[in-house]
Amino acid sequence: MSAPVQSLLREPWPDLASQREAATFGIWIFLASELLFFGGLILAYAVCRIGHPHAFMAAARETDIVYGTANTAVLLTSSFAMALAAQASEREARPIVIRACLAATAALGCAFLAIKGFEYADDLRKGLWPAGDFALPEPGARLFFALYWVMTGVHALHLTIGIGLVGRLTIRGGGPHLRLRDNPQAEVTALYWHLVDVIWIILYPLIYLPGRAG
């Protein structure tokens, strides 16, 4: 057994293939749990929006759709880079190609956070922090922005963890003697990354699109 394989193999698994199967199985279970976590937030959003439909539209119009849309594009592209890395490793491309794709994924993740940071700064300048002095008069608008900060904040936290995981994979994941697809951490990281992306695809219309049609 080669050294890199041994360094990745963990108890109680006899070989990397079954360890990889288990890691993938485990992360799917965990993703189900994550969906329930965000499901709670989305339920809270739904209840508040049904209670205050007009305030939610008015508040959503105050969000910055340029930043939001740009970020959606950035994150979708990052997932594309992640899928590319998986495909490249599947076809046994050169490790440098795989690493380049992974590095691009992490870089796009960082770009998302940077854009989000500018957006947060703008929001604060416009007085959209729903405690104390708040820019919008409609009752219920504070609820929208309370949920906005919590949902995007929790999402950003997830993305930060994802960047850490992808970064680790880029640096240590596929050594010269080991294809990335042998590494049990690879698919786990990819699945987690795609979940964070999918969550954003749900958050984007909930946050940026209400009240903008017609």
Place this chain on the structure above:
Amino acid sequence: MSVAATPDERLLVPDRPSYLGAGASLRSWFGATDHKRIAILYAVTITIFFFLGGAAITLVRLELFTPQADVVTADTYNRLFTFHGIVMVWFFMVPAIPATLGNFLLPLMIGARDVAFPRLNLFSWYLAILGGAFTVATLILGGVDTGWTFYTPFSTMFSNSHVFAAAFGVFAVGFSSIATGVNFIATVHLLRAPGLTWFRLPLFVWSLYATSLVMVLATPVLAVSLLLVMAERVLHLPIFDPAHGGDPLLFQHLFWFYSHPAVYIMVLPAMGVVSEVITCFARRRVFGYTFMVYALVSIAGIGFFVWGHHMFVSGMSPFAGLVFSFLSFVVAVPSAIKVFNWTATLYRGQISFEAPMLYALGFLGLFTMGGLTGLFLASIPIDVHVTDTYFVVAHFHYIMVGGTVSAYFAGLHFWWPKITGRLYPEGWARFAAILMFFGFNLTFFPQFILGYLGMPRRYHVYPPEFQVWNVMSSSGATVLAAAYALPFGYLLWSLIWGRRAPNNPWDATGLEWRTASPPPPHNFDQQPRIDVGPYDYHPEAVAPAPDQRPRRRQGEDA
């Protein structure tokens, strides 16, 4: 046909390294990835929390000896019962059976070397410790007064106590139980020994599997509801604030969406333990194995749709109330199936009354009472009258303490020889089991009457006419405290002075009894193979004849 080992053979001390002998340094324990060592870490932790939560409620029961306030102030009283609730629910009851007995036994019972993700297992213990540290910190700082339910808007706007630290502690321990759940599900799916099909799994394994499903799918909702409470409290984001259009009831829905299934996180593993113990000491196959499995899984499933019965008086629509009431009756059906099947398992059994069996029979009676009073509470016309009275307190203590804690002690005694390699003193154990049963009933039965008479929960003073019942309850609590102190004493005693345990002291079936006591670090010297179902105590469909010697050791035909 299996041949019984001679008594001498069975008492031979295996001269092999056990998991206990695999290093005694701090690092070998606190960095352990062996599921058996992690189980011990959990066991020590939850024992500490059990006595902390018990100390808090001792002061509460002391206060309730007399109608007027004489031991603590009203504010301290609130903080004491809150601490009791938070600690007992999240730091004792939820991890009690899964993280200790489950962690230790799940790989052994399915013939595996370890759980699927041993490092995640250790990580989950550290998360529990982190949560525990925050919870103990609240106690040192002065406590929390919201009750274990953290109801808004009191918890978010009005409480002057350490809500954030307590909520964060529970938040952290929640992720610990998600990690355990993920680990157990993957373990059961992927690491069963050759021949161990799903319907040959012992019911304890099934119960851990069903519990893990609930942990993974319900706990994140608790996490998010506490996250929103923390956000409102610290960042002043007005999520549940009615002044800004927020809905405090939304919190109750989110909270009970977790906290009702959490009841099943606490009681399903107990049902698993009891199934193992009753079959062993009645020398019987479990009655209706497949129905027992379906009942476990359907309790876990239906349990997700009954949370509204905690909110009948919160002003919900009568139609919603009707649906939740109906579903609460539905979830009683699989629970009743289990009780009937345990009873039928005893029929024509060769019953013996060792301590684990006494605890298990105690479970059977007390769980039945807790379950039946649950039906009272599921009926809206009755619930409206006894909401927030001691009737509710008595009901859930019959399930949680009479049920789960009894089963935890049943399992602890049953597997103690396997875990420690020592036999506990049987006489003392039987005495403690019986004392616990009487102490429990003396403590909590009067509370049904108090609740029926209208005494509300969470008050530290009460009208004098309730005193006689409260004195009975507080006296019972003293007996109960003694009954809990006893096992703590004699089990510790047995670690040093107890007789060496043979591999299979109970002549039980089940893979865990086919390895050494205590097991070696790698669990089995040879990969076990399974060709029969569980509880192979007698030929299928034939009750054992009165003079028949019990079969020994599942699947072994030596």
